[in-house]
Amino acid sequence: MRLRLQAEPFALGAEAQAFAEAQAGAGAVVTFTGLVRDNAGQLSAMEIEHYPGMTEKAIGAMMDQAQARWALEDALVIHRHGRLLPGEAIMMVATAARHRAEAFAAAEFLMDYLKSRAPFWKKEFGADGAEWVAARDADEAALTRW
Numbered sequence: 001m002r003l004r005l006q007a008e009p010f011a012l013g014a015e016a017q018a019f020a021e022a023q024a025g026a027g028a029v030v031t032f033t034g035l036v037r038d039n040a041g042q043l044s045a046m047e048i049e050h051y052p053g054m055t056e057k058a059i060g061a062m063m064d065q066a067q068a069r070w071a072l073e074d075a076l077v078i079h080r081h082g083r084l085l086p087g088e089a090i091m092m093v094a095t096a097a098r099h100r101a102e103a104f105a106a107a108e109f110l111m112d113y114l115k116s117r118a119p120f121w122k123k124e125f126g127a128d129g130a131e132w133v134a135a136r137d138a139d140e141a142a143l144t145r146w
Contacts, residue, residue, distance in 0.1 A: 001063050001075050005055060007082035012089055019076050019094045026073040028100035030107040032093045038086040042126040046133075048081045048090070049121045055079075062113045066095070069109070070102040077110060081120070112142045 004010075012033050020029045036046050063075055076094040084090060093110045097103040122133040 003059055004078045010078055023096040026096035027098045028103040029096045030103040034090045036084045036086050036088050043086050045125045046084050047123045050081050055119050058119050066106040066109050070106040072097050072106055109146055115139045116143055
């Protein structure tokens, strides 16, 4: 179980390949990558802030919960902070388990909790200025299934 918070971009293919190659006991590997989305074509950048120490502790607890609920062989969470541009990768979740159902469920659990509960603050910059990103009801509702 590994967690990396970083400002630097990561190579999705290389990360997924390295994670998969390290999973000799797994029968399934699931990966997901979140991208900076520009819904209205107005976004010039997004800034993501966090408190070091606090963020690692919160995400680590989420990863521990996933490990306790599903028979994971391994998990990886990479989450970026700092200034990101539209189309850039924000985060990656990878899970490995003996069976695909556990790998998928654990990955979805981690994605839902990262979206709603990880202590990150996001600000979007566009032609009309800057605005903090508010929590979405749909993201909160997704947590009810867990």
